[in-house]
Structures are given as C-alpha cells and as structure tokens.
Amino acid sequence: MVYSLLSEARAAGKKLLAVLIDPDKARRENLLELAAHANKGEVDVFLWGGSLVNALQAEYFLKLLKDNAKSTPVILFPGSVNQLDEQADALFLLSLISGRNPDMLIGRHVQVAVKVKRMGLETIATGYMLIDGGRPTSVSYMSNTTPIPADKPPIAAATALAGEQLGMKMIYMDAGSGALNPVSGKVIKAVRREVDLPIVVGGGIRTAARAAESLTAGADMVVVGNALEKDVNWLPELAAAVRSVSATAAADNQGSNAQETIDNKLSV
Numbered sequence: 001m002v003y004s005l006l007s008e009a010r011a012a013g014k015k016l017l018a019v020l021i022d023p024d025k026a027r028r029e030n031l032l033e034l035a036a037h038a039n040k041g042e043v044d045v046f047l048w049g050g051s052l053v054n055a056l057q058a059e060y061f062l063k064l065l066k067d068n069a070k071s072t073p074v075i076l077f078p079g080s081v082n083q084l085d086e087q088a089d090a091l092f093l094l095s096l097i098s099g100r101n102p103d104m105l106i107g108r109h110v111q112v113a114v115k116v117k118r119m120g121l122e123t124i125a126t127g128y129m130l131i132d133g134g135r136p137t138s139v140s141y142m143s144n145t146t147p148i149p150a151d152k153p154p155i156a157a158a159t160a161l162a163g164e165q166l167g168m169k170m171i172y173m174d175a176g177s178g179a180l181n182p183v184s185g186k187v188i189k190a191v192r193r194e195v196d197l198p199i200v201v202g203g204g205i206r207t208a209a210r211a212a213e214s215l216t217a218g219a220d221m222v223v224v225g226n227a228l229e230k231d232v233n234w235l236p237e238l239a240a241a242v243r244s245v246s247a248t249a250a251a252d253n254q255g256s257n258a259q260e261t262i263d264n265k266l267s268v
Ligand SMILES: CC(C)=CCC/C(C)=C/CC/C(C)=C/CC/C(C)=C/COP(=O)(O)OP(=O)(O)O
Pocket: 022, 049, 050, 051, 052, 077, 078, 079, 080, 081, 093, 094, 095, 096, 103, 104, 105, 108, 109, 112, 128, 137, 138, 139, 142, 143, 176, 177, 178
C-alpha cells in the first residue's frame, strides 16, 4: 500500500520528496534521467498529472517510467477524469476543499468511482487546498475556485481540520504550479497544529532551502515540478536537503518516543 509509505514516514518523522511529472512535458530522455536519480534513492515518490493533459502518449511514457524506476511508487495526481491509468501504484483522489465548486468536491469523483474500483487503483482520499501563491494558477483557473488567502493561516487550518473530520487521509496544500510564493511556514505550522494527517506541500518550491523550510514547518512531503523540469541537475542537492531535515526530525521523534516510554514507566 502506498498510503502506508506516507503514514509510516509521518509516524517515524521521516520526510519525503515527491517529483511531479507533467505527462505533456514528458520526454524519453528526461524520464530516463529522472528514473536514474530515483534509482540512486533521490526520489521517494513520483506524482503524475496536470491540470490539462493532452498527450496521446501518456500511457507509453508512464510505462517507460515504471519500467525504469521499479522501486519508486508513482501516484496519479489528476486534474481531470481522463487521467486515470492502472499502471500507477495509487491515486490521489483530490477533493478541492479550499473551493466551493461541487464538481471538484464530489461531481468528478462520482463520474470515475466505479471505473477506479474496477481498475484496482489504491485511492488516497486527499483534502486538496489551494493557497494563494501570488498569481493566478492553472489549477484555480481550471477548477473555477478561489485559493485561500496566503495571510489567513486560521482559514487554512480550519479547512484542513474539516477535511480530517470528514475522513480524508491526507492534506495537500498547493500554491499552484509555478507559484511566485510557495505556501508559507506560518500556514504550514497552523495546519500542522490542527491536524494529525500526513501533510503534502507543493507549488513554487525552487530552492533546497525552501523545501527544507516547508518540511521543518511541519510538511511530511514536498512536491517539486517546474524547477526540476528546468534543471534536473538540481535534484541531488534537493534530495540531500530533504534527507538532512529528515534525519533531524527522525532523531527528535525517537527522543520524544523514548521520553514517552519513560513517562509511561514512571506513571505505573
Ligand atoms: C476525481 C478525478 C479523477 C479528477 C478530478 C480531480 C480534482 C477534483 C482536481 C482538482 C483540481 C485540479 C485541476 C487539480 C490539478 C492538480 C495538478 C495536477 C496540478 C499540476 O500543475 P498544473 O496546474 O498542471 O501546472 P502547469 O500549468 O504548470 O502545467
């Protein structure tokens, strides 16, 4: 199960790096290059999808990726119902809870529910939240929804909590692909304080320091797309930054588990 990768990582304080691949921009050489990085342990998860996907060869490219990066899970991150593919390991079943468009909250899901079940795809119910990233994004335009203002952490926290109370398994906060400003540490911290679910953060992350900041603020996984499309050679530095935050967080986590064991022993 791919979800256990996320939930167990969260429980252990391990931080994850996801690389978003836009099927429309996929090219054989780029995919083979990304697969080579993944095989060196620099990618934990591939996300596959886009707001608008036109590529006729998307299935062929996904097969190429799967064949060449056998141990890295691929999760579908679909903007539309025609992006399902049973070669993937799981599906982020996004419900756009920051918006008020019923189609994005439940309508599209009804359209594909039976098909998804028959495909045998693992579904990960995801509370998907757009946070204003400083400019209109493809997702807000295509979904006809307004993002949560970036300077309103309490609204983001209440939205995420509502998602958790509704039974969602994960929160994905997205400033939108190519956002000017990634989701702020303040917003991530506010959501982290309120919910216990795995938190994924993406949109506009272009530096290793920014990825580290998001993880330190409480994200469990960061997603990078555009910046790696421009320059994949940046990936080793990014992966090292994620591993470094991960090592600190895992040590803190062990420390607090040990303290909990001591407290429990003292209280009996
Ligand atoms: C239920 C199914 C299978 C589909 C609908 C799923 C929903 C509700 C999606 C929410 C809205 C949406 C359009 C999400 C897309 C997320 C995504 C893949 C973003 C990737 O970035 P792009 O927006 O494609 O960025 P570029 O414009 O840079 O390519």
